[in-house]
Each structure stands twice: as C-alpha cells, then as structure tokens.
Amino acid sequence: MAQRKSRSDRRLDLIEAARRAIIRHGIDGVQLSHVAEEAGLTSGAVLYHYPDLSELLMEAQHAGMERFYEQRLRQLATLTDPVQKLVVTIRSGLPTGPLDPDVRLLNELGGAAGRNRVYGVLLTSLYDRQVSMYQAILDTGAALGVFRLSADSVTIARNLVALEDAYGYRITARHPLIGPDEAAELILSYARAATGNDLLH
Amino acid sequence: MAQRKSRSDRRLDLIEAARRAIIRHGIDGVQLSHVAEEAGLTSGAVLYHYPDLSELLMEAQHAGMERFYEQRLRQLATLTDPVQKLVVTIRSGLPTGPLDPDVRLLNELGGAAGRNRVYGVLLTSLYDRQVSMYQAILDTGAALGVFRLSADSVTIARNLVALEDAYGYRITARHPLIGPDEAAELILSYARAATGNDLLH
DNA sequence: CGTCAATTTGAAGAGGAATTCAAAACGGGA
DNA sequence: TCCCGTTTTGAATTCCTCTTCAAATTGACG
Numbered sequence: 001m002a003q004r005k006s007r008s009d010r011r012l013d014l015i016e017a018a019r020r021a022i023i024r025h026g027i028d029g030v031q032l033s034h035v036a037e038e039a040g041l042t043s044g045a046v047l048y049h050y051p052d053l054s055e056l057l058m059e060a061q062h063a064g065m066e067r068f069y070e071q072r073l074r075q076l077a078t079l080t081d082p083v084q085k086l087v088v089t090i091r092s093g094l095p096t097g098p099l100d101p102d103v104r105l106l107n108e109l110g111g112a113a114g115r116n117r118v119y120g121v122l123l124t125s126l127y128d129r130q131v132s133m134y135q136a137i138l139d140t141g142a143a144l145g146v147f148r149l150s151a152d153s154v155t156i157a158r159n160l161v162a163l164e165d166a167y168g169y170r171i172t173a174r175h176p177l178i179g180p181d182e183a184a185e186l187i188l189s190y191a192r193a194a195t196g197n198d199l200l201h
Numbered sequence: 202m203a204q205r206k207s208r209s210d211r212r213l214d215l216i217e218a219a220r221r222a223i224i225r226h227g228i229d230g231v232q233l234s235h236v237a238e239e240a241g242l243t244s245g246a247v248l249y250h251y252p253d254l255s256e257l258l259m260e261a262q263h264a265g266m267e268r269f270y271e272q273r274l275r276q277l278a279t280l281t282d283p284v285q286k287l288v289v290t291i292r293s294g295l296p297t298g299p300l301d302p303d304v305r306l307l308n309e310l311g312g313a314a315g316r317n318r319v320y321g322v323l324l325t326s327l328y329d330r331q332v333s334m335y336q337a338i339l340d341t342g343a344a345l346g347v348f349r350l351s352a353d354s355v356t357i358a359r360n361l362v363a364l365e366d367a368y369g370y371r372i373t374a375r376h377p378l379i380g381p382d383e384a385a386e387l388i389l390s391y392a393r394a395a396t397g398n399d400l401l402h
Numbered sequence: 403c404g405t406c407a408a409t410t411t412g413a414a415g416a417g418g419a420a421t422t423c424a425a426a427a428c429g430g431g432a
Numbered sequence: 433t434c435c436c437g438t439t440t441t442g443a444a445t446t447c448c449t450c451t452t453c454a455a456a457t458t459g460a461c462g
Binding site for chain 1: 448452456457459
C-alpha cells in the first residue's frame with residue numbers, strides 16, 4: 001500500500017499529481033486514473049480526498065499559476081536596477097524549453113478559458129497581475145529617468161505580457177527557430193523601442 | 202433518416218461539425234457522439250466516413266486554420282496602401298468577440314500543440330505564414346519610404362503575430378477591459394513605434 | 403502494547419462511449 | 433420504374449471510466 005499521509009500532505013501531493021496529469025493528457029483529457037497513477041495511489045484514494053475531480057483540477061491550475069507568479073516576484077525582489085529588473089522579468093516569463101512544466105500547464109488553460117468561466121477568470125487575473133508587475137518596473141524606471149516610455153506604461157506592460165504568453169506557446173509547440181533565447185531577444189527588441197533604453201545585460 | 206449525401210459532401214459536413222464540437226467540448230473533450238449530433242447523424246454514420254475520430258479532428262483543425270489564413274490573405278488582396286494593409290491585417294488577426302469561432306478553434310490547439318507533434322507542426326506553420334504575410338507588408342512599406350522600421354522586418358512581424366495570438370486568448374477568455382478594439386489599439390501602439398508611421402485610419 | 407479513527411485498497415456494479423454489423427433506406431443510372 | 437451500390441441506422445457487444453463500499457491497513461495516541 002502507498003505510504004499513508006496526513007490529509008493536508010496528501011492533498012498537496014494530489015495537486016502536484018494533477019498538475020502532471022494535466023500536462024500529459026490535457027485539461028479535458030485527464031481522468032481519475034491518470035491522477036491516481038501520478039500520485040502512486042488508486043482511484044478510490046483520490047476520490048476520498050477529492051470527491052469531484054474537476055475541483056482538484058481547478059486547485060491544481062490555481063496552484064500552478066500562483067507558483068509561477070510568485071516565482072517571478074521572488075526573482076524580481078532580488079534586484080533594484082530597473083534595467084536588470086526588466087531584462088530578468090522578461091526571461092522569467094518564458095519557458096526554459098518546450099517541456100517547461102509551468103508554462104505547459106498554463107498553456108492548457110488557453111482553450112479551456114473560452115469555455116469555462118472560472119478558468120477564464122483565473123487566467124485573466126494572472127494576466128492582470130503580470131501587467132501590474134511590469135507596470136511598476138516601467139514606472140520606476142521612468143521616474144528615475146532611465147526609461148523614456150514611448151507610450152502609457154499600461155500599454156507597454158500589456159504588450160510585454162502578451163508577447164511572453166505568445167512565445168510561450170511557440171516554444172512549447174517546438175518552433176524550430178524560436179527557442180527561449182530567440183524569444184527573449186524578440187521581446188527585448190520591443191522593450192528597447194518602448195523604453196528608449198538599450199537594456200544591455 | 203438524415204439526408205443522404207455524397208461521400209465528399211458528407212466529409213465536408215463532418216469537418217464543419219467537428220469544428221463546432223471542438224469549440225464546444227475542447228480538442229481533448231470531443232467525442233464521437235458530439236460530432237454526430239452537430240452533424241445531425243448517428244455515431245455509426247460518422248464512423249463510416251472517419252473510422253478514426255482523431256483523424257477527423259485533425260482535418261477539422263487543419264481546415265479551420267486554412268480558412269482563417271486565407272480569409273486574411275483575401276482581405277489583404279483588396280488593398281494597396283501599406284498603411285491600410287497593416288491596419289486591416291492587424292484587425293483581421295483578432296477575434297470579433299469572445300465567441301469568434303475561428304479564433305476559439307485555434308486557441309484549442311495551444312495546449313495540444315505541446316503534447317501532439319502534429320498539432321505543433323500545424324500551429325507553427327500557421328504562425329510562420331502569418332509572419333511572412335506581415336513581413337511582406339513591412340518590407341514594401343519600407344521600400345516605399347512609408348515605414349522607417351525600428352528593427353528587422355522579421356522581428357517586427359514575429360512580434361505582431363505574437364501580439365495577435367495573445368490578445369486572441371485574452372479576448373476569448375473575456376478580459377473585462379480588453380476587447381477587439383482595445384487589443385487592436387494595443388497592437389497598433391507597437392506597430393507605430395516599429396514603423397515610425399502614425400498609421401491613421 | 404492495544405485501540406481507534408483515518409486512510410487506502412480492491413472488487414463490484416452502474417453508466418457511457420466506442421465499435422461492429424446486419425438490415426434498412428436512399429438515390430443515381432439503366 | 434426498378435435495380436444496385438452507397439449511405440445510414442440502430443441494436444448488440446465490448447471496452448473503459450466513474451462511483452460505491454466493505455474490508456484491510458496504517459499510524460497516532462493513550
């Protein structure tokens with residue numbers, strides 16, 4: 001029998017297992033047995049903790065999003081120079097490669113968000129928070145005279161997040177010419193034009 | 202009994218039915234009965250024409266992509282002024298609203314492209330063709346002296362398509378502040394900076 | 403060490419979806 | 433009009449997943 005665990009520990013395990021299962025089978029393709037297998041349990045045990053699979057999937061998506069966002073914030077917190085902040089943040093929004101689990105998970109939401117209101121709200125809130133994050137960087141950079149913004153900071157921030165999102169999709173789809181480095185360079189090209197800063201790093 | 206049709210007619214019907222079913226249930230959630238219902242047939246009839254559902258789904262995705270792309274090219278062909286071309290093309294890459302079926306269908310591929318090589322290739326090829334389309338507009342505009350490009354035309358073109366893609370997701374996810382008009386304006390903001398042209402329309 | 407509640411298993415059964423196929427329905431062409 | 437090959441149906445079967453639940457296992461705690 002699988003190792004026995006406390007309620008809360010097991011729930012965390014299951015959320016992780018669900019994340020992996022979603023990545024493997026798609027948000028609409030996951031089934032109970034997939035999650036159970038990833039967790040090393042039987043379907044019955046999964047059901048014991050989450051009588052409703054869709055609820056577990058939501059929690060998994062939610063947890064994945066939060067983790068992704070908080071990781072970005074954490075990296076940001078280590079820096080003070082707006083130029084460095086901008087460059088590092090652009091990087092941290094891109095997958096490390098086609099298999100990057102965090103981005104793969106988020107990408108699963110794209111289609112579902114059009115069908116499922118809850119997923120739509122989740123994804124929208126992540127987008128908005130990322131926009132705010134960039135906006136803060138841009139505004140402080142402008143205040144310090146390092147950036148000379150070519151438009152509203154909201155506009156630029158929205159576009160930066162949009163570019164990250166889109167290149168995340170391209171990279172996970174294995175575009176033969178666009179990997180993490182190339183995507184970063186493409187986004188930086190925009191960031192340079194938008195901030196009037198060379199963004200040397 | 203449902204109206205009898207020739208092999209090729211029925212196959213076209215089924216491709217349309219599959220498109221609708223995918224939009225409704227997700228690429229990993231569609232089942233035979235959904236397609237049959239959309240087509241007004243029984244599951245057996247669907248199976249008679251497509252013994253393998255996944256093949257039908259592929260054809261449906263492929264057809265949807267081609268239709269989307271050709272529609273854009275057709276709109277482009279009616280224009281000569283690079284400025285107009287650019288503005289109209291940006292518009293034609295965005296959904297008309299959260300329910301736009303063409304974009305909804307494409308969005309379904311985002312997640313699946315990470316798991317399924319065929320879908321990855323399909324999506325990548327669409328992206329590349331759209332990039333070429335923009336590149337042609339940018340290059341002719343530059344040759345005519347209308348545009349003063351701030352970077353490689355490839356770079357700008359890639360970013361423009363990326364922005365379209367991303368805002369397509371935002372709109373279908375029902376972002377409360379970003380609809381077709383706002384998205385167009387955001388992309389235009391970049392396009393203006395990248396072309397040095399006001400792009401008045 | 404023994405008890406007890408919580409956790410996990412595994413088997414049984416209920417529900418659905420895919421698949422198969424014989425029979426029916428249809429329409430184009432003779 | 434009738435025939436014949438094609439298309440469609442619908443029922444039977446198989447396969448698979450979810451759900452339920454009694455029994456087994458476990459670890460915490462006295």
